[in-house]
Amino acid sequence: MYKVLVVDDEPTIREGLRTLVDWESFGFRVVDTGVNGRDALTKYEQHRPDLIIIDIRMPGIDGLEAIERLRARDKRLHMLILSGYAEFDYARRAMSHQIDGYMLKPVDEDELIDYLQRLRKTLDQEAAERERAAGWTPEMVIRSLLSGTPPAALTEAAENAGLDGASWEAVIVRPHGKPLEPDVLMEAGQRLAGKLSAAERICYTAEGDLGLLVMNGVGSESQRAALMNAIEDALAGLHMEVTAASGGVVDSWSGIPQSHARAAAALRRAFFLEPGSIHPTGAAPWDPCGEQAAEPPDLSDLTDKLTLAIDVASEISIGEWIEQAGSRLLASGADEEAVKATCARLVSAVAARLEARRPGSAEGTLQRGLVELYKACRFTQLMERMRSLLIEFARQSEQGGAETQVKKMIDIIHRHYDRSLRLETIAELLGYSSAYLGKVFKHKTGENFNTYLDKVRIEEAKKLLVQGMKVYEVAERVGYANVDYFHGKFRKYVGMSPAAYRKTAGGS
Numbered sequence: 001m002y003k004v005l006v007v008d009d010e011p012t013i014r015e016g017l018r019t020l021v022d023w024e025s026f027g028f029r030v031v032d033t034g035v036n037g038r039d040a041l042t043k044y045e046q047h048r049p050d051l052i053i054i055d056i057r058m059p060g061i062d063g064l065e066a067i068e069r070l071r072a073r074d075k076r077l078h079m080l081i082l083s084g085y086a087e088f089d090y091a092r093r094a095m096s097h098q099i100d101g102y103m104l105k106p107v108d109e110d111e112l113i114d115y116l117q118r119l120r121k122t123l124d125q126e127a128a129e130r131e132r133a134a135g136w137t138p139e140m141v142i143r144s145l146l147s148g149t150p151p152a153a154l155t156e157a158a159e160n161a162g163l164d165g166a167s168w169e170a171v172i173v174r175p176h177g178k179p180l181e182p183d184v185l186m187e188a189g190q191r192l193a194g195k196l197s198a199a200e201r202i203c204y205t206a207e208g209d210l211g212l213l214v215m216n217g218v219g220s221e222s223q224r225a226a227l228m229n230a231i232e233d234a235l236a237g238l239h240m241e242v243t244a245a246s247g248g249v250v251d252s253w254s255g256i257p258q259s260h261a262r263a264a265a266a267l268r269r270a271f272f273l274e275p276g277s278i279h280p281t282g283a284a285p286w287d288p289c290g291e292q293a294a295e296p297p298d299l300s301d302l303t304d305k306l307t308l309a310i311d312v313a314s315e316i317s318i319g320e321w322i323e324q325a326g327s328r329l330l331a332s333g334a335d336e337e338a339v340k341a342t343c344a345r346l347v348s349a350v351a352a353r354l355e356a357r358r359p360g361s362a363e364g365t366l367q368r369g370l371v372e373l374y375k376a377c378r379f380t381q382l383m384e385r386m387r388s389l390l391i392e393f394a395r396q397s398e399q400g401g402a403e404t405q406v407k408k409m410i411d412i413i414h415r416h417y418d419r420s421l422r423l424e425t426i427a428e429l430l431g432y433s434s435a436y437l438g439k440v441f442k443h444k445t446g447e448n449f450n451t452y453l454d455k456v457r458i459e460e461a462k463k464l465l466v467q468g469m470k471v472y473e474v475a476e477r478v479g480y481a482n483v484d485y486f487h488g489k490f491r492k493y494v495g496m497s498p499a500a501y502r503k504t505a506g507g508s
Contacts, residue, residue: 007034037061151254163253170259195234296334314429
């Protein structure tokens, strides 16, 4: 039976309503009556009725004020108001407080029965909804929210599931590699729920991800670290590497989709986030909510630098140039696919330089190495694989020993004479002092390093002059930034000016 409270300052109306209809035959029972608005508020707290029939004109606290207070206490309470003909406008004001209807005095029996029959259906439906809501788990509520169900439709379910009255923060734990099979995802969720069984930590699954709701937020860095350790411990044995991100604290359960969405947005950059941490929203190297990733940087200027570092087998220099490439890639905001493609182009360009000078020195290693680059699941792993690949190129060409390194120096001069080459730079890359390596070089070639370099440049200049190139163009092509300096060197080694040589040799 649904409970009814009748409130009217006239005794005849109160008692008349008690006996006007057979209440129980319609599923109702009058549990008490009240004489004014204050009485209505008191007896509401005593009986918690399902329906209140109340007069709107009573002394003291009138019906309208009582209705306002009752509605503030109970949004689901059903109310019928009683009024006279002269009180119609007053009754219409009361209707703004979600009143189920109003009846004129004296109350008509058929009208009251009609209201009771309609209210009985409504109350039965609400009871059924409450019964269904009582069986809802927190995960069911969360998944309904994330699927787009309006919070208003889940209010009672959320209350019964223990989600109301607290702030929450969503944490998404995303496995790397292929999407998990449903049974593996379910097992992972069960393990996580078992490890984090406290009521303030609720596990759920959504679109192939593991979700975790943390009451009042993840907290400080130390708390984040402790929670991540617990997550990794729970998933141990499933052979999965994961990245985790949080979406910020929301004030109530109805905001959970917003926190979840922010965490998911951060994980769109999971490739650039390191494992072992719960990354807060915005922890990626750029705005994770951006509509379109930026273009990757042009790294072609590093081709010569890396080729030279490989030529002299300087693993330290290779690492430094790779580190610079990584910094530029991160700063650009390019996405995972574009970053991998840029790295592949850089490595391929270096390999092409090596192949052109020493056929067979890089081709086989390059093919295998590019596959490994594209298989990298984290940015740091990509950079390390690129560094290792280029170091492998260097080790394949390395010969070792100070005297044998002179041969490498000669090879470098002949291939890089058009660049700014200094003995000190090459000696540092090779791991020797410039004084010692200079002596070894002169003993082996009979020339000082700079003299040998000048002679190679002048020989190349003579070829270009014969082809008819202008003197200043030749100077630049063979590595002399200052054309006057080139004139002096050319005269020193050839005995005439570049222009005179070109004329003598038949150049135009």
